[in-house]
Amino acid sequence: MSCDDSLIVDNSLQNPQPSASVRPSLGGEVTLQSIANLLDSKLESKLDEKFELFKRSFQSSMSHLIKKEVVAAIDQVRLEFTQTTDFLQDGQKELKSDIESTDAKVKSLEKQNTDLKKDLNALQRRLESIEKVSRSLNVEIQGVPEKRNENVMTLVKNLYNAVSLPTTDTEISTCRRVAKLPTTASSRPRNILLSLPSMRHRDTLLSAVKRYNKSNPGNTLSSVHLGIQGDKCPVYVSEHLSPECKELFALSRVAARGKYRYVWVKYGNIYVRKDENSPAIHIKNKDCLSKIK
Structure with a gap:
């Protein structure tokens, strides 16, 4: 074989051409290109099959994994929710017990408050009754001007004389000025408290003052009738x-x-x-x- 023949053979190998003596099994001509095409199609088919198998396997695995994770997450949430509801239920029971206990205490306190109000009202009525009895022999004279070194007994006797009611020293138990209440910020003079032997003496004096004022509407009882010099000031006599x-x-x-x-x-x-x-x-x-x- 010459060098030229050798080059020709090499070229034929680098650029293979289908041989005329090669025939396809189905009657067609079999060539390297057809074989390559056939191999490509087979390979592509196999790859598709493998990819489908891989895809189905991957989907199955992922689906199983996701399902497993979801089930685990749901179980965890269910467990936490159960624990939470149990905690809330226990707290609700405790709160309900506290409310019932508090409600019982409130009802007990309300009953005690009602009983105390009844007792207080009863005590107030008794106190008012006692005060009325303790003041039943007294007469209060209001509006009498105060003077230094005044004689309150003389003022009271002048009042008796003004209303034409005879009296003696023995019929007047005590007579004195009484202090004002701490909350009273008035310029009015202190009242005169007159204590008498009986309610009859008190009622007699009150009736005499009322008759005098009614009989003398233009000259009702005043400081002038009690012998006090200065401005004329009305004088009032009432129950204590x-x-x-x-x-x-x-x-x-x-x-x-x-x-x-x-x-x-x-x-x-x-x-x-x-x-x-x-x-x-x-x-x-x-x-x-x-x-x-």
Whole structure:
């Protein structure tokens, strides 16, 4: 073989051409290109099969893994939720028990408060009754001007003389000025407290003062009648009332102003009346003021 023939053979190997003597099994011509195409198609088919198998396997594995993780997560959430609900249920039971206990205590305190209010009202009524009895022999004289070195007994005797009511020293147990209440910031003179032997003596003096003022509407009882020099000041004689009763009497006069003609106190009780033909209304406490407003 010559060098040229050798080169020709090498070229034929580098660029293979289909041989005429090679025939395809199905009657077609078999060439390297057809074989390559056949191999490519087979390889592609196999790769597709492998890819499908891998994809199905991967999907199955991922689905199983995700399902496993989801189930585990759900189980964890269920466990935590159960623990939370159990905790809340225990807290609810404890709270319910505390509420029931507190409710029982509140009801007990309400009952105690009601009982204490009843006892307090009963004690107040008893105290008012005792105060009325303790003050039943006293008369309070208001509006009498104070003078230095005054003789209160002489002032009281002058009052008796002014209303034409005879009296003796033995009929006057005590007479003195009484201090003002700490909450009273008034320039009015201190009242004179007159203690008498009996309620009959008290009622007699009150009736005499009332008759005098009614008989002398233009010259009612004043400081002049008691022998006090200076400006003429009206003098009032009334029952000796407790501070609470005085306050209620003042409120009753304010509430009755312009609507009720008469407001008075008798035996420590306060009454109002519209006119002579109307029934008297007993003002027992501040709640009764709503009846006359």
